[in-house]
Amino acid sequence: MSELVITDLRASVGDKEILKGVSLTIRSGEVHAVMGPNGSGKSTLSHVITGRPGYTVTGGSVLLDGVELLELSAWERARAGLFLAMQYPTEVPGVSLEAMLSAAAVAAGRDASGVAAAIAHEAETIGFEAKLIDRALNVDLSGGEKKRNETIQLGVLAPKIAVLDEIDSGLDVDAMRAVTRRIEQATNADEPLGVLAITHYKRLFEELEPDAVHVFADGVIQKSGGAELAAELEDTGYGEWVDPNVAVDDGPSAFDDPFGDTTFADRLNLHEG
Numbered sequence: 001m002s003e004l005v006i007t008d009l010r011a012s013v014g015d016k017e018i019l020k021g022v023s024l025t026i027r028s029g030e031v032h033a034v035m036g037p038n039g040s041g042k043s044t045l046s047h048v049i050t051g052r053p054g055y056t057v058t059g060g061s062v063l064l065d066g067v068e069l070l071e072l073s074a075w076e077r078a079r080a081g082l083f084l085a086m087q088y089p090t091e092v093p094g095v096s097l098e099a100m101l102s103a104a105a106v107a108a109g110r111d112a113s114g115v116a117a118a119i120a121h122e123a124e125t126i127g128f129e130a131k132l133i134d135r136a137l138n139v140d141l142s143g144g145e146k147k148r149n150e151t152i153q154l155g156v157l158a159p160k161i162a163v164l165d166e167i168d169s170g171l172d173v174d175a176m177r178a179v180t181r182r183i184e185q186a187t188n189a190d191e192p193l194g195v196l197a198i199t200h201y202k203r204l205f206e207e208l209e210p211d212a213v214h215v216f217a218d219g220v221i222q223k224s225g226g227a228e229l230a231a232e233l234e235d236t237g238y239g240e241w242v243d244p245n246v247a248v249d250d251g252p253s254a255f256d257d258p259f260g261d262t263t264f265a266d267r268l269n270l271h272e273g
């Protein structure tokens with residue numbers, strides 16, 4: 001059994017404090033939903049946990065089974081068993097899913113010979129067209145296809161803890177069901193996955209059952225509850241936690257430069273040329 005323990009996590013971008021003391025514990029098999037308004041820092045939380053560059057951690061800790069992740073590179077965190085499905089998955093020209101997952105297997109000291117079969121199996125499970133598998137990572141895939149692609153990665157990599165940042169965005173109802181069903185299945189596997197799922201919509205939780213729902217606003221968890229809180233939030237919105245006088249940033253921002261990100265492939269130096 002694994003445990004991700006986030007304690008009083010604080011982080012800034014430039015001189016702007018975004019995370020203002022986040023504490024949250026996720027154990028194997030548990031699904032924690034984080035819901036909150038745009039611009040509240042949800043993606044920042046996922047990026048800081050997984051070690052994306054560009055953020056300054058100013059306090060707190062993130063322990064995975066007692067190991068301080070904040071001292072590790074993003075790549076080392078992945079190897080320790082952490083997985084991030086990004087809100088805006090990065091396109092990696094020249095690198096196939098199989099090349100990336102094979103390299104990850106080798107780096108983790110595992111045999112890569114079963115990777116192609118595992119990808120095919122995962123793709124079938126979630127209804128991802130076989131011909132899309134051979135495309136360079138995320139290149140020319142629709143938003144929904146990218147999310148399915150990430151779910152395949154999750155299935156093959158079998159991480160301990162997954163951070164899913166709006167994995168539902170861009171998915172139609174059928175794709176959503178397939179993806180969330182696969183993730184729910186992973187949380188019930190022999191070595192169950194622990195999940196931190198960031199979303200706006202309770203529909204994510206039709207197949208994926210949350211053990212806890214957290215309202216995230218202004219850089220902190222404002223309130224925690226059970227699954228019923230997700231439905232409540234969708235009905236009432238986040239007005240209670242949003243200061244109407246503060247302008248909110250929405251959507252992919254200028255800093256979401258895909259080439260500024262270190263993806264798995266970047267870390268593995270898989271780029272051609």
Ligand code: ADP
Pocket residue numbers: 013014018036037038039040041042043044045054249250251253255256
């Ligand atoms: P959410 O995912 O909840 O919509 P984000 O974590 O994307 O929120 O953003 C929280 C705040 O931090 C926003 O005001 C956003 O503009 C700012 N921010 C996020 N990343 C960066 C960055 N790399 N540089 C500057 N500001 C950033």
Ligand code: MG
Pocket residue numbers: 042043044087165
């Ligand atoms: Mg976000």
